[in-house]
Amino acid sequence: MRATDLSELAAFEAVARHRSFRKASEERGVTASAISHAVSNLEARVGIRLLNRTTRSVSLTDAGTMLLAQLSPAFGEIGSALDALNQYRDTPFGKVRINAPSSIAPFVLGPVMAKLIRENPNLQLEIVATDRLEDIVEGGFDAGIRLGESLRDGMTAVRINPRLRFAVVGSPAYFERRPLPQTPADLKNHICIRNVYPSGTPYAWSFDRDTETIDVEPTSPLTLHDHELMIEAALSGIALAYVWENRAEPFLRDGRLVRCLEPWCPPEDWLYLYYPTRKYMSAGLRAVIEAMRV
Missing domain, CATH: 3.40.190.10 (Periplasmic binding protein-like II)
Incomplete structure (x- = not known):
């Protein structure tokens, strides 16, 4: 097999695995046009369309699905063989x-x-x-x-x-208007930022103490998934934030944020x-x- 044949097969395998020319190009360290050219050359050489392309998506033809199933184990073996050479490096x-x-x-x-x-x-x-x-x-x-x-x-x-562990934090200005919560149940009287994953799925503020576990699902006018934005919101005094302790630590040290419910926030897994x-x-x-x- 010529080197160009292997390169074209590798380009196809990357596109088929990612369903994306852009992601395949990033993985292989070449331009998307180079990946597209390699796949087109492969299709021309074998005389069969392997990929269906639109401006929005990439999908496999039946022939492409069969080829990917054969190639994936082969490239895995090649990768293992190359990795094995590392034992000879210092x-x-x-x-x-x-x-x-x-x-x-x-x-x-x-x-x-x-x-x-x-x-x-x-x-x-x-x-x-x-x-x-x-x-x-x-x-x-x-x-x-x-x-x-x-x-x-x-x-x-x-x-x-x-x-790591979570921390519930708010600004001194916020706590001038509301008392420090002593238990998770007290959060119902506070404005608490809703935390969501990038997908939009919310996740609860989770608390543990001794044998008691409490999940609080805030109702709030503010919903965020980025912890830096949560910190900024807490600094502004608008609401309490439930963030990673390490993220809040510099602001806790200089007094710009105040922590509460610390006994209820043990280390995470x-x-x-x-x-x-x-x-x-x-x-x-x-x-x-x-x-x-x-």
Whole structure:
């Protein structure tokens, strides 16, 4: 097989997996037009349409579905074979792509990025921060970060630092008008920002103390999914915010925010770095795991 044949097949496999020429081009580090040209060449050479394209979407033909099913295991084997070469290198080499929630990425990855790059000069670290739930395999990531939760089959999870917890915060001006809540039940007398995931699905303010668990679902004129905006809203004195403690810490230190209900906010479950279980692991991913594991 010629190198051009393999390159065209790799371009098709990336487009078929992502259902996107743009995402495939980002993964492979070339332009979208180069990916499109490679796929068109492949289709012309085999004489069969593999992809249906519109201005809005990409879908597989029956022939494309069959080809992808055959290619995916083959490319997986090639990747494992290349990863196995890392055992002959003294230092990690190549790119490691990590997906992490944007609301916690600075606290999780910030402390380790400089050390990883400094100690591994041949390592390329690419971090994509988003609070949308991503399929790391489909997205072309080597690993992802999540709070402790069930992961699909074929994934390995490693416990990492730090262990985070939430905080309920408001400005001194806000508490001049309302008393500090002493229990979660007191929040019914307060204006509390509604928290939602990027998908628009709301999530409750969750509290635990001893054996008691209470979930509060705020009713509020303000609904946000970005923790920085929640902090800004709390600083303005308009409402209370339920945010990651690390995000609020600088403002708590200088007195611009006041914390309440701290005994009701224990640490969350552990964070995990998770990745597809493979026979071989790249030296780069191994270096990331060792830098982050508990």
